[in-house]
Amino acid sequence: MWIVIGVVVLFLILLFLAGNSQEKQVTMELTAEHQRLQRESPEHPDARMGLEEFVLSRQKELRAAKKRNLGIVLRYGGIGAAGVAVITYIWGMSMTYDGFPLSLIFSLSFFGLAVGGLAGAVMVMVKFGRPKLRIRTE
Numbered sequence: 001m002w003i004v005i006g007v008v009v010l011f012l013i014l015l016f017l018a019g020n021s022q023e024k025q026v027t028m029e030l031t032a033e034h035q036r037l038q039r040e041s042p043e044h045p046d047a048r049m050g051l052e053e054f055v056l057s058r059q060k061e062l063r064a065a066k067k068r069n070l071g072i073v074l075r076y077g078g079i080g081a082a083g084v085a086v087i088t089y090i091w092g093m094s095m096t097y098d099g100f101p102l103s104l105i106f107s108l109s110f111f112g113l114a115v116g117g118l119a120g121a122v123m124v125m126v127k128f129g130r131p132k133l134r135i136r137t138e
Contacts, residue, residue, distance in 0.1 A: 034047070034051050081113035084109050085109040089105055
């Protein structure tokens, strides 16, 4: 049990570190793009923005896309979990008089959550692609 908790905590720490490095990379890319815009076309509305405002506006776009994608993945995962739980419950009632134990239904619903989340992630990638910054502003 403690091993599983340790692995989950380690995974969350790695996700946090990966997110921090991504934010730094995004800020550097946006700084370079802002300088390029100011140099090549100073009359562009994005070039007239300050650097902080430019970076903040683009990061908000990126966060909104990530939030939308996460919502879709969670929706599909919930549908998968509920579907597997209902199917397991009906199957258990048809197989035995008492049905399957609730712990079995609950654990199989995690499998449904994973399969549904994977289907949602594939759907997001096909429909929207990876969330990316709108760097080229012409």
